[in-house]
Amino acid sequence: xxVTEIKASELDTDQFIARQVAAIKSAVGDGLAINALSGGxxxxxxxxxxxxxxxxxxxxxxxxxxxxxxxxxERVVELFAxxxxxxxLVEAQDEFFAALQGIVDPEEKREAITQTFYKKVFAxxxxxxxxxxxxxxxxxxDIDETAAGIKRxxxxxxxxxxxxxxxxxxxxxxxxxxxxxxxxxxxxxxxxLPAALAHRPPFPGPALAARVIGEAxxxxxxxxxxxxxxxxxxxxxxxxxxxxxxxxxxxxxxxxNNRREFGLQLEIRCWxxxxxxxxxxxxxxxxxxxTLAGELLGNVPGVVSVTYAIAPKPPxxxxxx
Amino acid sequence: xxVTEIKASELDTDQFIARQVAAIKSAVGDGLAINALSGGxxxxxxxxxxxxxxxxxxxxxxxxxxxxxxxxxERVVELFAxxxxxxxLVEAQDEFFAALQGIVDPEEKREAITQTFYKKVFAxxxxxxxxxxxxxxxxxxDIDETAAGIKRxxxxxxxxxxxxxxxxxxxxxxxxxxxxxxxxxxxxxxxxLPAALAHRPPFPGPALAARVIGEAxxxxxxxxxxxxxxxxxxxxxxxxxxxxxxxxxxxxxxxxNNRREFGLQLEIRCWxxxxxxxxxxxxxxxxxxxTLAGELLGNVPGVVSVTYAIAPKPPxxxxxx
Numbered sequence: 001x002x003v004t005e006i007k008a009s010e011l012d013t014d015q016f017i018a019r020q021v022a023a024i025k026s027a028v029g030d031g032l033a034i035n036a037l038s039g040g041x042x043x044x045x046x047x048x049x050x051x052x053x054x055x056x057x058x059x060x061x062x063x064x065x066x067x068x069x070x071x072x073x074e075r076v077v078e079l080f081a082x083x084x085x086x087x088x089l090v091e092a093q094d095e096f097f098a099a100l101q102g103i104v105d106p107e108e109k110r111e112a113i114t115q116t117f118y119k120k121v122f123a124x125x126x127x128x129x130x131x132x133x134x135x136x137x138x139x140x141x142d143i144d145e146t147a148a149g150i151k152r153x154x155x156x157x158x159x160x161x162x163x164x165x166x167x168x169x170x171x172x173x174x175x176x177x178x179x180x181x182x183x184x185x186x187x188x189x190x191x192x193l194p195a196a197l198a199h200r201p202p203f204p205g206p207a208l209a210a211r212v213i214g215e216a217x218x219x220x221x222x223x224x225x226x227x228x229x230x231x232x233x234x235x236x237x238x239x240x241x242x243x244x245x246x247x248x249x250x251x252x253x254x255x256x257n258n259r260r261e262f263g264l265q266l267e268i269r270c271w272x273x274x275x276x277x278x279x280x281x282x283x284x285x286x287x288x289x290x291t292l293a294g295e296l297l298g299n300v301p302g303v304v305s306v307t308y309a310i311a312p313k314p315p316x317x318x319x320x321x
Numbered sequence: 322x323x324v325t326e327i328k329a330s331e332l333d334t335d336q337f338i339a340r341q342v343a344a345i346k347s348a349v350g351d352g353l354a355i356n357a358l359s360g361g362x363x364x365x366x367x368x369x370x371x372x373x374x375x376x377x378x379x380x381x382x383x384x385x386x387x388x389x390x391x392x393x394x395e396r397v398v399e400l401f402a403x404x405x406x407x408x409x410l411v412e413a414q415d416e417f418f419a420a421l422q423g424i425v426d427p428e429e430k431r432e433a434i435t436q437t438f439y440k441k442v443f444a445x446x447x448x449x450x451x452x453x454x455x456x457x458x459x460x461x462x463d464i465d466e467t468a469a470g471i472k473r474x475x476x477x478x479x480x481x482x483x484x485x486x487x488x489x490x491x492x493x494x495x496x497x498x499x500x501x502x503x504x505x506x507x508x509x510x511x512x513x514l515p516a517a518l519a520h521r522p523p524f525p526g527p528a529l530a531a532r533v534i535g536e537a538x539x540x541x542x543x544x545x546x547x548x549x550x551x552x553x554x555x556x557x558x559x560x561x562x563x564x565x566x567x568x569x570x571x572x573x574x575x576x577x578n579n580r581r582e583f584g585l586q587l588e589i590r591c592w593x594x595x596x597x598x599x600x601x602x603x604x605x606x607x608x609x610x611x612t613l614a615g616e617l618l619g620n621v622p623g624v625v626s627v628t629y630a631i632a633p634k635p636p637x638x639x640x641x642x
Contacts, residue, residue, distance in 0.1 A: 106574065106583075213571045213572075213573070214571075248569070248571050249570075249571050250534045250535075250569050250570050250571045251534075252534070252637075252641045252642060253427065253638045253640065253641065253642050254635070254636045254637050254638055255634075255635045255636060255637075255638055256635065256636050260638070261636075262427075263636070267628055268631075283607040286604040289631045290631065292631070293631040293632045293633070294633075297632055297636055297637075304632070304636045304637055304638075305630060305632050305637050305641075306630070306631050306632040307588055307628035307629060307630050307631060307632075308628060308629050308631050309626060309627070309628050310589075310610045310611065310613070310614040310627050310628060310629050311614045311618055311625070311626050311627040311628075312614070312615075313576070314575070314576045314577065315575045315576055315577050315582075315584070315618055315625045316573075316575055316576075316618075316625055316626050317574045317575055317576055317581070317625075319574065320573045320574065320626075321573060321574050
């Protein structure tokens, strides 16, 4: 497939939206389509384009995988409701935590989440819906990275184990594939997505599972979710690129009520960066670091130690695993 | 045994030294005595008192356990040579690393080091020397803490598995038992120990074994030793109570030469404290934190991440394990 790039600077959003809406209408006819909304800008733009073209004949699902930030599923469903789009929340936490059980290797964790999403949950939704069209938020960078071997196969059909040739009738539509991230942001805003969401800080695919070192159990995810709420509240006014709260697997010594306690350590990372390719730790004021430590120690059960990452990227990466 | 405390403020060091030298002479007569020097102020004071009383009839050993800071054994031996005291360096790294193999629990690590020191290495030295007198640096605080159940048995005979009753003829001499740490410091300085050593920052008994989370292998100790040299150099001018460099067991993601690398994380702690009972992280300037991170990342192989501890004691402790 050859795709011609539309640069954000040359993008006429009204014209682009009209063209994609027409293309989706023409492809789907009076049939049904389906898509998965992650809350990120790519899938949000596709959801809004698809609903403008198909209305209720596009079934949009938001999969609750159990590793999202506090209130995330509800926030996304409510936001789209306010935009007139019904999103169905699919409860699948048990399936994801079952798949994550016993896995400590970061790549295997990512793989478990991807496989559970595509092969189990989304494959079931596709079959049950009877839809013959899948809308997905592939952007040009995904295709480049797949070709370069940086990213795995982005084709949803392959992910869910369906051979489009054999299962004749299935079609993938990729309405934002000519764009890169900055172009998608413009389209998303033109479709009514609030600027705050269109420009929200990136959050990794494996979500909070990437914020615990070691096994992503229900309990450990709940703990890092609670800690993340605190960090994000305290650092809300800091003009950084991204912040993250990480639960270590290492146990460290602490003391509570004059007794030694082998407890938990949280690591905070807060990054200054332009394009995420290089990054430096934000020079937070000491007052902020001390407030952060105090609030986390006082409110997250079992935490006896808090650190702040001071290494730049490279050789660090922004995410811890 | 009832001991009367001599407060540092009421201590006449010349009188104290004369009394203890006479007591050691009177007890040992023309026999042999033995003692182990750790380099700390208590055992240094006892070594100097014992040599003033007995000269060459006190055999002083420094046990190289493999988990000391860079150059520590040589530094101690040279210092005492300059004070006219011959210290025999006992090479016992293999025995200590064998005892530490496979142990990850911090208390078990301490125990392995203590047991190897007393039951294996020092017990052998006592037997080989033919000495009937042991000099040890017990201070009043050790006795209080043993009585209160905070510290384990401080009696060396019990540690090396010798019943003084059965093995008639062995005697322990504790020449600084009436003093606390501040008193011992005064005596040590009066005996010629340089002030820098008499007032050196505390270093834990298990030494660098307490500065690695998880197994204290030869390789991991070598790495944290190298990192400690760098941290101590960069923080040399900082008027803090203590600093420490810790190797985590957790692996974190980094990148070198554009490739992902699952690497090591170091944690730096630097404490402001008056009496070690409470402590707060030193508010190091950002320039210092960045220099620290850069030097550690650039010079310690495999390290891709550096953090700085921002939690106070309590609920943190000063040492990580």
